[in-house]
Amino acid sequence: MPTVLQGARIFTGDQLLEGHAVVLEGGTVRAVVPPSAIPTGATVHTLPGDTLLAPGFVDVQVNGAGGVLFNDTPTEEAALAIASAMRECGTTGLLPTFITDDAVRMREACEAALTATSRPDSGVLGIHLEGPFISHERAGVHVPSFIRTPDPRDLDYLTALPRRFAVHGGRVLMTLAPECVDGATLRRLATSGVVLSAGHTAATSERTTQALQSGVRGFTHLFNAMPPMMNRQPGPVVAALLQDDAWCGVIADGVHVHADNLRLLLKVKPQGKVFLVTDAMPPVGTPVTSFTLQGRTILRRHGRLETEDGTLAGADIDLTAAVRHCIHSLGVPLEEALRMASLHPATFIGVHGHRGRIAPGHRADLVLLKPDLSVHTTWVGGQVKSKASH
Incomplete structure (x- = not known):
């Protein structure tokens, strides 16, 4: 028996529609239709008329949420638990992110994420390994003693991982520094199905461009944990700007990147190549004011998550807040801001065939937004998973 959602404006991922309804059946979208075409006998839910129904958000970089750190x-x-906490914020699919750590714990994280991905409607879409093959020079909050270069055991394990996740529709994303991994290794990883992203890097623009030609697909929190653009040392940021095919994830929280840098990025890159990430940490979705990260105290203050000496340690933001920031502070049109939180990240990791749009055959993973673009209701697989109390 189909279920119908009507009454709200609908953003399909391609266009805004008025006076239409979404027909759901079997956990997927069956159709988007005018009221006259609503199936007879369907269960009809009328949504508030001032709300907006959009594709559920996809976040490819979530270290933690709801008090949990992966x-x-x-x-x-x-x-x-992280996926469940982020549903309250409109995120229906995410990659739990495991930052630089020892090899044993990294494999534990991969196996745990694989099991979670195998669960229907878990919202876990795979895993993001942020490190350990990164630059000591641009480590940020990552523990330097865990940073290393890949060895044969690493490569055997990592290159087998995408096939194991693919059985459940999952993806493996890896952030690495191009100057720390040779071209042959990049090609081997990319050919195996690992989605490669450059980050925590001090690479030259030339080396970064070579890495893009060797299988690196995009950039992790562009501008952050990278050298700034210099007149004779343009660095990885300029490579990202120049290469039209390169994807750029950004933290749009008003803290991590100056608004003018984001405006420049959006002006230069082809539409669709910039997407939002949260880099969220355990405080998101909770009132806590501090947490521990690999033995260090991280403080939540002034909209930032930082060590006592002021080093940023992830972000205190969800994707709904990032969408609002793009619209209100950067002048991004509503439709593109929503795509930056759904269709574009889904396309980056290769799950856009069934996520990021409200279209026939796509998953019924949806978010209903209030007029202020806060979350009213979230659906996963056509089932209500979170609902605002008022």
Whole structure:
């Protein structure tokens, strides 16, 4: 028996529609139709007329949420708890992110994420390994002693991982520094199905461009944990700007990147190549004011998550807030801001065939937004998973 959602404006991922309804059946979108075409006998839910129904958000960089940190507890339960917490913020699919750590814990995290991905409607879409093959010079909050270069055991394990995740429709994303991994290794990883992203890097623009030609697909929190653009040392940021095919993830929270840098990025890059990430940490979705990251105290203050000496440690933001920031502070049109949180990241990791749009055959993963673009209701697989109390 189909279910119908009507009454709200609908953003399909391609266009805004008035006076239409979404027909759901079997956890997927069956059709988007005018009221006259609503199936007879369907269960009809009328949504508030001032709301907007959009594709559920996809976040490819979530370290933690709801008081849970994936590095701290690299378990299936932790991955599921993070996904559950982020549903309250409109995110229906995410990659739990495991930052630079020792090899044993990294494998534990991969196996845990694999099990979580295998669960229907878990919202876990795979795993993001942020490190350990990164630059000591641009480590940020990553523990330097865990940073290393890939060895044969690493490569055997990592190149087998995408096939294992693909059984459940999952993806493996890896952030690495191009100057720390040779071209042959990049090609081997990319050919195996690992989605490669440049980050925590001090690479030259030339080396970064070579890496893009060797299988690196995009950039992790562009501008952050990278050298700034210099007149004779343009660095990875300029490579990202120049290469039309390169994807750029950004943290749009008003803290991590100056608004003018984001405006420049959006002006230069082809539409569709810039997407939003949160880099969220355990405080998101909670009132806590501090947490521990690999033995260090991280403070939540002034809209920032930072060590006592002021080093940023992830972000205190969700994708709905990032969408609002893009619209209100950067002048991004509503439709493109929503795509930056759904269709574009889904396309970056290769799950856009069934996520990021409200279209026939796509998953019924949806978010209903209030007029102020806060979350009213979230659906995963056509089932209500979170609902605002007022």
